[in-house]
Amino acid sequence: xxxxxxxxxxxxxxxxxxxxxxxxxxxxxxxxxxxxxxxxxxxxxxxxxxxxxxxxxxxxxxxxxxxxxxxxxxxxxxxxxxxxxxxxxxxxxxxxxxxxxxxxxxxxxxxxxxxxxxxxxxxxxxxxxxxxxxxxxxxxxxxxxxxxxxxxxxxxxxxxxxxxxxxxxxxxxxxxxxxxxxxxxxxxxxxxxxxxxxxxxxxxxxxxxxxxxxxxxxxxxxxxxxxxxxxxxxxxxxxxxxxxxxxxxxxxxxxxxxxxxxxxxxxxxxxxxxxxxxxxxxxxxxxxxxxxxxxxxxxxxxxxxxxxxxxxxxxxxxxxxxxxxxxxxxxxxxxxxxxxxxxxxxxxxxxxxxxxxxx
Amino acid sequence: xxxxxxxxxxxxxxxxxxxxxxxxxxxxxxxxxxxxxxxxxxxxxxxxxxxxxxxxxxxxxxxxxxxxxxxxxxxxxxxxxxxxxxxxxxxxxxxxxxxxxxxxxxxxxxxxxxxxxxxxxxxxxxxxxxxxxxxxxxxxxxxxxxxxxxxxxxxxxxxxxxxxxxxxxxxxxxxxxxxxxxxxxxxxxxxxxxxxxxxxxxxxxxxxxxxxxxxxxxxxxxxxxxxxxxxxxxxxxxxxxxxxxxxxxxxxxxxxxxxxxxxxxxxxxxxxxxxx
Numbered sequence: 001x002x003x004x005x006x007x008x009x010x011x012x013x014x015x016x017x018x019x020x021x022x023x024x025x026x027x028x029x030x031x032x033x034x035x036x037x038x039x040x041x042x043x044x045x046x047x048x049x050x051x052x053x054x055x056x057x058x059x060x061x062x063x064x065x066x067x068x069x070x071x072x073x074x075x076x077x078x079x080x081x082x083x084x085x086x087x088x089x090x091x092x093x094x095x096x097x098x099x100x101x102x103x104x105x106x107x108x109x110x111x112x113x114x115x116x117x118x119x120x121x122x123x124x125x126x127x128x129x130x131x132x133x134x135x136x137x138x139x140x141x142x143x144x145x146x147x148x149x150x151x152x153x154x155x156x157x158x159x160x161x162x163x164x165x166x167x168x169x170x171x172x173x174x175x176x177x178x179x180x181x182x183x184x185x186x187x188x189x190x191x192x193x194x195x196x197x198x199x200x201x202x203x204x205x206x207x208x209x210x211x212x213x214x215x216x217x218x219x220x221x222x223x224x225x226x227x228x229x230x231x232x233x234x235x236x237x238x239x240x241x242x243x244x245x246x247x248x249x250x251x252x253x254x255x256x257x258x259x260x261x262x263x264x265x266x267x268x269x270x271x272x273x274x275x276x277x278x279x280x281x282x283x284x285x286x287x288x289x290x291x292x293x294x295x296x297x298x299x300x301x302x303x304x305x306x307x308x309x310x311x312x313x314x315x316x317x318x319x320x321x322x323x324x325x326x327x328x329x330x331x332x333x334x335x336x337x338x339x340x341x342x343x344x345x346x347x348x349x350x351x352x353x354x355x356x357x358x359x
Numbered sequence: 360x361x362x363x364x365x366x367x368x369x370x371x372x373x374x375x376x377x378x379x380x381x382x383x384x385x386x387x388x389x390x391x392x393x394x395x396x397x398x399x400x401x402x403x404x405x406x407x408x409x410x411x412x413x414x415x416x417x418x419x420x421x422x423x424x425x426x427x428x429x430x431x432x433x434x435x436x437x438x439x440x441x442x443x444x445x446x447x448x449x450x451x452x453x454x455x456x457x458x459x460x461x462x463x464x465x466x467x468x469x470x471x472x473x474x475x476x477x478x479x480x481x482x483x484x485x486x487x488x489x490x491x492x493x494x495x496x497x498x499x500x501x502x503x504x505x506x507x508x509x510x511x512x513x514x515x516x517x518x519x520x521x522x523x524x525x526x527x528x529x530x531x532x533x534x535x536x537x538x539x540x541x542x543x544x545x546x547x548x549x550x551x552x553x554x555x556x557x558x559x560x561x562x563x564x565x566x567x568x569x570x571x572x573x574x575x576x577x578x579x580x581x582x583x584x585x586x587x588x589x590x591x592x593x594x595x596x597x598x599x600x601x602x603x604x605x606x607x608x609x610x611x612x613x614x615x616x617x618x619x620x621x622x623x624x625x626x627x628x629x630x631x632x633x634x635x
Contacts, residue, residue: 002421003447006436017429018596022603025426029419030610036415037617041624043634044408048624094598292437302444309451316455320462333461333634 002028008299009280011290016092016281019085019100020078027071035064046335069117070110077106079281080272081175092284105175108168109272115161116268120261122157123227126150126234127258128325130251133244139328144244147254151234158231162224165268176282178206179275182213201283208277216270223264230257360600361591364427367607369585371423373578375416376505378618380577381570382406382413384541386453386498387534388560389491392545392553396483397632399491403457404633405548408625410457412618414450426603431517431593438518439508446504453497460490461635499534506533512584533580540577543570550630 002024005013013021041049042057049057084099085092094100129147132139172180178197181189190207197206230253237243237250280287292299324332385392385406393399406413424432436443463486510521510529521529545557546566561569594600 002418002425003436003443005425006421006432007440007443010433010437013425013429013433017425017432018599021425021427021429021432021595022599023426025422025603026606028415028422029607029614032422033415033419033614034617036418037412037614037621040408040411041617041621043411045624088596093596094602097602292433292440294437294440298440298444302440305444305448309448313451313455316459320459324462336634 007302008292008294009290010292012280012285014091015285015290016078016082016085019082019092019094020075020281022094023071023074023078023100027068027075031064031068031071035061035068038064043334066114069113070106073110073113074101074103074106077103077109080109080276081105082281082284092281104171108164108171112161112164112168112268115157115159115164116261116265118157119154119161119227120265122150122154123254123257123261124150126154126254130254131325132328134248134251134255137328140245142329144241147244148238151231151238151254154227155231155235158224158227162228165224176276179208179213179271182208182210182275183217183271185210185214204278206278208275212270212274216267216272216274219267220264220271223260223267227257227260227264230254230260360597360604361594363604363608364423364594364600365585365590367604367611368420368423368427368590369582370611371416371420372581372585375413375420376577376581377574378409378416379413380537380540381544381574382410382541383453383498383501384537384539385545386457386494386541387502387538388541388545388557389495389498391560392549392556394552396487398551398553399487400461400632400635401551401629402545402549402553403460403494403635404629404631405545407457407633407635408621410454412621414454423607427595427600428590428593429595431588431590434593435517438516439511439520441520442504442508442511445500446508449497449500449504451497452493453501456490456493456497457635460487460494461632463487463490498537502534502537503530505537506530509533509580509584512588515587517588536573536576536580540570540573543573546570548628550628554628 005024038057038060042054042061045054045057048054078100081103082092083103084094084096086095087093126147127150129143129150132143133147137143169180169183172183178190178193181193194206198204233250234254237247243250276282278286278288280290385402389399389402393402421432424435463483507521507526507530510526511517511519513529514521514525520526539560542557542560543566546554546561547570549557558566564572595603
């Protein structure tokens with residue numbers, strides 16, 4: 001992302017970099033740097049550190065992930081609802097750092113994303129556990145417990161996500177009336193806000209794409225509705241060990257529900273970002289004015305390169321996630337003791353020479 | 360404050376070149392150092408615990424550019440569009456190769472193999488050579504792109520991508536330096552046949568001496584290239600720097616300590632494969 005802003009959106013870094021760049025810088029150094037270092041230590045450090053030290057490493061990764069989310073949303077919150085700045089020489093200058101750090105568009109979104117991320121994790125863990133219970137794999141105890149963890153996490157996470165989402169929708173009427181009007185399909189409001197904005201910012205089209213804005217919101221809300229039924233039923237069912245282990249229809253439903261939080265998260269982002277167009281910094285800088293001075297051919301080439309790469313990676317990753325989810329906890333490859341001497345194995349496969357994981 | 364911001368930028372850039380340069384260089388030499396699948400896995404194990412922590416120095420550098428020199432970031436990145444896009448693509452391909460290499464169906468662990476559908480892991484024969492190819496090509500593209508970028512910086516034209524004979528020479532020279540740095544790293548990390556091959560590259564100098572020499576060069580080259588840039592003049596507004604720079608200065612020793620811990624924990628030579 002840090003590269004993308006400089007490469008394709010240098011108008012944004014030029015105009016808003018004094019305010020918007022700082023939170024990105026803090027995110028990379030305070031959160032991402034620590035996260036990567038400790039993730040490396042955790043992945044490759046099995047059996048090399050004490051159990052508690054090793055556990056503490058993944059907790060550092062977890063905490064820096066929260067920090068990362070906060071700082072990214074401070075940056076994104078500023079784009080959606082600029083605060084704490086003043087304009088000097090045609091550029092934004094930081095005026096009130098506290099206002100930037102406590103921007104409601106950042107804090108409310110942080111709560112919403114935090115809940116949404118935990119909700120995604122809950123549905124993912126519950127879905128994978130349900131697969132193993134459905135298939136009756138040997139680790140009954142293990143997956144019975146993890147299914148309950150997933151289900152009991154999903155419900156409060158869903159409540160938190162919905163609460164922050166509701167507050168954001170209410171706040172939207174004031175912060176971004178156009179997004180709110182397009183979402184509610186209030187043609188009269190849309191026309192009024194369009195006239196207001198044309199009067200304030202000059203003639204132009206200030207109405208975002210209804211298909212993306214409303215479409216994103218609807219995907220999010222429908223996924224939310226389905227997840228609410230499942231999560232509500234889940235907390236009741238998960239109280240009965242017989243249901244946890246034997247209720248195969250529920251297992252199937254949990255497996256089928258794994259994509260729902262991903263759909264909701266993506267739909268929500270599309271709603272948030274498409275709905276604030278044509279602005280890249282709301283009310284201050286138009287998206288079209290933020291694009292770098294790069295030839296259209298170069299921009300198309302880079303879009304094609306990165307889209308292809310990310311699409312391939314997404315497909316490979318999804319397939320690997322499915323493959324590893326189907327394996328039991330011992331066959332994931334993580335946690336083997338790679339300090340053991342590398343003995344020759346009959347089939348000559350180095351992977352075979354690592355002793356199995358213990359958990 | 361501007362001077363401190365420039366110093367931080369220099370520190371993180373030099374850190375990236377010294378640390379990530381070692382694993383990129385080793386990746387460039389992967390087909391030379393490891394002749395069999397098993398040897399290549401060992402070569403990758405030599406930098407496996409470090410490369411995630413190494414490459415994040417570049418993210419930090421980009422973050423510093425965005426936070427402390429936003430104008431210059433735009434000029435540099437837009438001007439170097441044709442260099443940075445291949446660099447980032449090469450980086451992605453290389454990392455995908457590294458992370459995915461060991462995720463092919465392992466012997467006896469693949470559901471298909473376990474079900475008796477062939478005793479040799481189905482994916483391994485194509486998968487792992489393909490991943491090795493991604494690591495090697497990606498590493499070369501990254502190193503050559505750095506050479507081309509540095510050529511523009513040395514020529515004093517950060518806003519235009521270098522072309523012509525000068526760019527080719529610089530790209531090859533910098534790639535050679537990356538490879539030499541990788542060879543030095545491999546000779547202090549590896550054992551067995553790959554170690555012997557790395558020693559053939561570093562010559563009769565002591566292994567650590569070669570690595571230290573290429574390491575100093577790796578730190579010096581980007582810093583020297585950066586000296587001519589108009590960094591202090593294009594720094595962010597004083598109010599931003601007054602908050603950002605002290606915060607980053609306070610956290611930096613902790614980052615260095617955490618990375619030092621990684622290097623200390625995995626200081627021993629590798630003789631067996633890792634997770635990758």
